[in-house]
Amino acid sequence: MAEYQTYSHDVLVIGAGGAGLRAAIEAAAGGGKVGLVCKSLLGKAHTVMAEGGIAAAMGNVDDRDNWKVHFADTMRGGQYVNNWQMAELHAKEAPDCVRELEAWGALFDRTKDGRILQRNFGGHRYPRLVHVGDRTGLEMIRTLQDHGIHQGIDVFMEHSILTLLKDDGRVVGAFGYDSERGRFHLFKAKAVILATGGIGRAFKITSNSWEYTGDGQALAYDAGAELIDMEFVQFHPTGMIWPPSVQGILVTEAVRGDGGVLLNSEGRRFMLDDIPENYRAQTADNEEEGWRYTQGDRNARRPPELLTRDHVARCIMREVRDGRGSPHGGVFLDISWIKRKIPNSEQVIIKKLPSMYHQFKQLADIDITKEPMEVGPTTHYMMGGIRVDAESQESTVPGLFAVGECGAGLHGANRLGGNSLSDLLVFGKRAGAYAARFAKEHQFGRIDDNALETASRTALEPFATNGAAQVESPYQIQQELQEMMQDQVGIVRMHADMERALEGIARLSDRARRVRVTGNRQYNSGWHTALTLRSMFIVSEAITRSALERRESRGAHFREDFPGPDPSHAKFNLAVGKDSGGGMQVRQAPIPEMRSDLRQVIEEMK
Amino acid sequence: MATASFRVWRGDAQGGAFADYTAEISEGMVVLDAIHRIQAEHANDLAVRWNCKAGKCGSCSAEVNGMPRLMCMTRMSELPLDKPITVEPMRAFPLIRDLVTDVSWNFRAKMKIKEFKPRKPDAPDGTWRMAQEDVDRVQEFRKCIECFLCQDVCHVIRNHQLQEDYIGPRLFVHTVALEMHPLDTENRIADLKKSQGLGYCNITKCCTKVCPESITITDNAIIPLKERVVDEFYDPLRMLARLVWPDSKPPG
Numbered sequence: 001m002a003e004y005q006t007y008s009h010d011v012l013v014i015g016a017g018g019a020g021l022r023a024a025i026e027a028a029a030g031g032g033k034v035g036l037v038c039k040s041l042l043g044k045a046h047t048v049m050a051e052g053g054i055a056a057a058m059g060n061v062d063d064r065d066n067w068k069v070h071f072a073d074t075m076r077g078g079q080y081v082n083n084w085q086m087a088e089l090h091a092k093e094a095p096d097c098v099r100e101l102e103a104w105g106a107l108f109d110r111t112k113d114g115r116i117l118q119r120n121f122g123g124h125r126y127p128r129l130v131h132v133g134d135r136t137g138l139e140m141i142r143t144l145q146d147h148g149i150h151q152g153i154d155v156f157m158e159h160s161i162l163t164l165l166k167d168d169g170r171v172v173g174a175f176g177y178d179s180e181r182g183r184f185h186l187f188k189a190k191a192v193i194l195a196t197g198g199i200g201r202a203f204k205i206t207s208n209s210w211e212y213t214g215d216g217q218a219l220a221y222d223a224g225a226e227l228i229d230m231e232f233v234q235f236h237p238t239g240m241i242w243p244p245s246v247q248g249i250l251v252t253e254a255v256r257g258d259g260g261v262l263l264n265s266e267g268r269r270f271m272l273d274d275i276p277e278n279y280r281a282q283t284a285d286n287e288e289e290g291w292r293y294t295q296g297d298r299n300a301r302r303p304p305e306l307l308t309r310d311h312v313a314r315c316i317m318r319e320v321r322d323g324r325g326s327p328h329g330g331v332f333l334d335i336s337w338i339k340r341k342i343p344n345s346e347q348v349i350i351k352k353l354p355s356m357y358h359q360f361k362q363l364a365d366i367d368i369t370k371e372p373m374e375v376g377p378t379t380h381y382m383m384g385g386i387r388v389d390a391e392s393q394e395s396t397v398p399g400l401f402a403v404g405e406c407g408a409g410l411h412g413a414n415r416l417g418g419n420s421l422s423d424l425l426v427f428g429k430r431a432g433a434y435a436a437r438f439a440k441e442h443q444f445g446r447i448d449d450n451a452l453e454t455a456s457r458t459a460l461e462p463f464a465t466n467g468a469a470q471v472e473s474p475y476q477i478q479q480e481l482q483e484m485m486q487d488q489v490g491i492v493r494m495h496a497d498m499e500r501a502l503e504g505i506a507r508l509s510d511r512a513r514r515v516r517v518t519g520n521r522q523y524n525s526g527w528h529t530a531l532t533l534r535s536m537f538i539v540s541e542a543i544t545r546s547a548l549e550r551r552e553s554r555g556a557h558f559r560e561d562f563p564g565p566d567p568s569h570a571k572f573n574l575a576v577g578k579d580s581g582g583g584m585q586v587r588q589a590p591i592p593e594m595r596s597d598l599r600q601v602i603e604e605m606k
Numbered sequence: 607m608a609t610a611s612f613r614v615w616r617g618d619a620q621g622g623a624f625a626d627y628t629a630e631i632s633e634g635m636v637v638l639d640a641i642h643r644i645q646a647e648h649a650n651d652l653a654v655r656w657n658c659k660a661g662k663c664g665s666c667s668a669e670v671n672g673m674p675r676l677m678c679m680t681r682m683s684e685l686p687l688d689k690p691i692t693v694e695p696m697r698a699f700p701l702i703r704d705l706v707t708d709v710s711w712n713f714r715a716k717m718k719i720k721e722f723k724p725r726k727p728d729a730p731d732g733t734w735r736m737a738q739e740d741v742d743r744v745q746e747f748r749k750c751i752e753c754f755l756c757q758d759v760c761h762v763i764r765n766h767q768l769q770e771d772y773i774g775p776r777l778f779v780h781t782v783a784l785e786m787h788p789l790d791t792e793n794r795i796a797d798l799k800k801s802q803g804l805g806y807c808n809i810t811k812c813c814t815k816v817c818p819e820s821i822t823i824t825d826n827a828i829i830p831l832k833e834r835v836v837d838e839f840y841d842p843l844r845m846l847a848r849l850v851w852p853d854s855k856p857p858g
């Protein structure tokens with residue numbers, strides 16, 4: 001057996017983004033011993049990149065806003081396959097969670113009377129996003145980090161978890177390695193919280209970093225937990241497309257919230273031409289009204305650029321396909337036009353969107369105060385993930401909790417911008433509290449030495465010097481998978497393509513067994529990449545199988561062979577699990593009937 | 607397509623050397639892209655940190671042609687391609703491997719700084735009111751992405767290795783952000799003088815020059831802190847006040 005170090009914690013949190021940090025803080029508040037593990041350094045998780053803001057119905061800017069409107073907006077955005085109980089808790093608890101963050105030192109932009117300012121965002125009826133310019137995620141993660149380090153939490157930076165350990169049906173620990181030396185570590189725990197984020201790396205064009213390989217989803221699946229909604233992958237409409245090296249990097253929706261418009265090569269504002277029926281009552285159909293909305297006119301309807309992300313992304317695809325795209329295969333996003341409306345537009349843009357201004361200036365030689373940007377869709381967010389109980393965030397396996405982007409339910413078929421950061425706070429807090437309670441009620445479990453043996457042996461296979469006739473490179477396999485998923489299970493899906501993708505995944509995972517790496521175990525990027533391939537195969541397969549099974553189009557999931565929604569499909573989520581033979585199984589999980597008071601809220605807000 | 611040659615530091619705590627590589631250069635490429643290309647094609651095990659590729663996370667710090675930079679924000683087009691581009695790890699920190707250094711000291715040093723302590727909520731709804739102008743004044747310091755490039759160039763750390771008694775420019779910025787927070791009531795001035803080494807800084811401004819977030823570290827953070835130290839420790843009235851109210855802010 002390979003050597004390893006052992007630690008024991010009441011609660012082990014895997015992932016140190018907003019969700020993991022919030023959960024760890026809450027778990028530590030109960031007095032238990034808490035461990036926090038993350039693949040990068042502290043403060044570098046995805047949450048740091050969030051730009052637009054945190055959605056919370058505080059009603060500071062428009063007092064018509066309240067939890068009911070937020071709830072109804074979230075459900076409409078998710079096309080009613082959301083876990084409605086989560087949507088209710090989220091809408092009700094987000095404002096207090098924001099206030100809590102402020103009490104820990106976060107500094108948000110202010111209204112004239114000194115309260116927290118809120119901005120417009122796609123799919124939210126009223127200005128709702130709490131923000132600091134366009135670096136809200138940094139403010140959030142730094143606040144949680146700086147508060148968290150004083151709560152007595154043991155932090156393990158640059159440690160990756162490879163497998164969860166079970167005893168008698170319950171999760172009792174996790175096993176992984178550190179990047180620095182490649183040594184193994186055993187984390188015994190009474191309760192484990194997964195907060196590992198998303199899966200964007202399974203696609204070629206993505207706003208996500210190397211960390212987003214779907215580890216949490218795969219760890220849970222292997223431990224016998226169910227995943228749901230895996231067919232719902234959000235493609236954000238506006239990623240950078242030029243130059244090639246920045247392809248996929250996000251252009252925040254706040255650009256559109258602050259007045260930016262989408263134009264095709266003919267200079268036409270094409271979003272005005274395609275407003276879906278169910279949003280018509282709330283959407284401006286002319287330039288003037290849309291502008292007034294972005295300037296805070298309470299009686300104006302919102303511009304069509306702020307329709308849900310799935311719709312905007314598909315409209316952009318259509319313009320490009322029909323030959324009206326920009327030179328590099330996207331469309332134009334223009335905020336500079338507001339100079340026609342206000343005198344000091346340049347300063348306004350730089351003040352409101354400082355990091356976008358710098359991003360384009362430095363990476364693309366574009367001055368966004370003077371000229372339009374070129375943008376196109378990019379893989380951005382995973383609505384699907386580990387199936388959890390709404391109140392406690394416990395998965396279908398006892399002792400295993402999941403929260404944040406790796407969890408699922410709140411967002412249904414499509415997430416609204418800003419609803420992720422609030423999700424992290426609301427359910428991070430809940431997961432921390434319930435996991436701490438679970439830990440109080442349970443003892444440490446027995447660690448299965450065989451499981452450790454298998455895990456360490458598998459992890460070291462890429463160093464084997466014998467056996468593989470034809471050696472494969474981990475980067476090559478990863479790249480082929482990304483290209484295939486992008487082409488065959490991307491924004492527009494077809495039955496035959498996805499069948500081919502399934503064969504492709506099987507072929508690639510076969511080849512992956514021959515992956516070999518050079519060098520030693522010290523901070524070896526090639527080895528690390530090799531070790532994430534397994535997670536990427538599991539999530540890719542789960543996405544593809546679920547997408548095949550949902551024979552309709554809904555939210556982010558668009559089937560060219562079934563282009564419309566099918567009401568009978570609104571009654572279930574697709575759940576993915578391991579069958580007794582170790583194969584992947586997809587089943588329909590009926591959505592419980594909504595409470596009548598909540599149904600009424602939705603009716604009122606229609 | 608054009609190619610460029612690179613000299614990349616390969617090695618670990620035991621020692622190392624530059625290794626030569628070439629990589630194809632395409633339009634708009636940044637140094638981090640080139641490093642990734644080298645990693646994928648020639649050196650699978652090359653160690654490098656990165657996350658966001660957009661200058662937001664502060665992971666990819668290194669020394670490019672001797673200048674401390676974020677690799678993801680350094681365009682190839684701004685570098686002379688007629689000679690090899692050198693890429694080295696930050697030299698002020700112990701090397702782990704190749705371009706990755708042990709920056710954990712920065713995290714430990716931060717824990718020495720007293721945490722945020724707000725005054726009691728004083729608005730009717732149990733929260734606070736703050737003016738945008740007061741918030742704006744602090745935001746410059748809250749933009750910090752913890753890339754530690756300023757720590758890397760500060761001679762107190764890099765040449766004199768005074769880490770035990772010094773917190774460095776990044777953490778002076780952090781301290782100012784807390785001290786200027788409209789709600790904060792803590793006093794960190796005595797610590798700055800006694801155990802955090804503010805006096806070692808002799809205002810060379812090297813830190814300000816390398817900050818990718820354009821934080822005016824010296825003029826806006828360090829000098830005001832130094833003035834506070836002078837006010838509180840060498841102003842005769844304050845010296846008297848400290849005898850009467852040790853460890854706290856004098857009233858008024």
Ligand SMILES: Cc1cc2nc3c(=O)[nH]c(=O)nc-3n(C[C@H](O)[C@H](O)[C@H](O)COP(=O)(O)OP(=O)(O)OC[C@H]3O[C@@H](n4cnc5c(N)ncnc54)[C@H](O)[C@@H]3O)c2cc1C
Nearest residue numbers: 015016017019039046047052053161197404405418420421
């Ligand atoms: C560019 C960009 C902009 C965005 N803007 C917004 C916005 O304005 N508003 C909004 O609401 N949402 C936004 N989002 C989405 C939101 O930022 C993310 O969904 C959210 O931050 C995810 O948080 P998390 O805590 O779940 O995961 P993360 O913050 O990604 O953290 C995941 C953590 O898990 C760790 N981890 C992963 N695998 C392992 C493993 N095997 N072992 C150990 N640790 C592991 C990672 O190291 C990391 O610490 C944006 C996303 C992007 C990419």
Ligand code: SF4
Nearest residue numbers: 760807809810811813
């Ligand atoms: S100005 Fe002070 S903190 Fe900055 S580099 Fe010079 S000595 Fe260091």
Ligand code: SF4
Nearest residue numbers: 750751753754756817
């Ligand atoms: S102050 Fe500037 S240089 Fe220093 S860590 Fe922060 S962002 Fe980096």
Ligand code: FES
Nearest residue numbers: 657658659664678
């Ligand atoms: S990768 Fe995030 S700053 Fe360079």
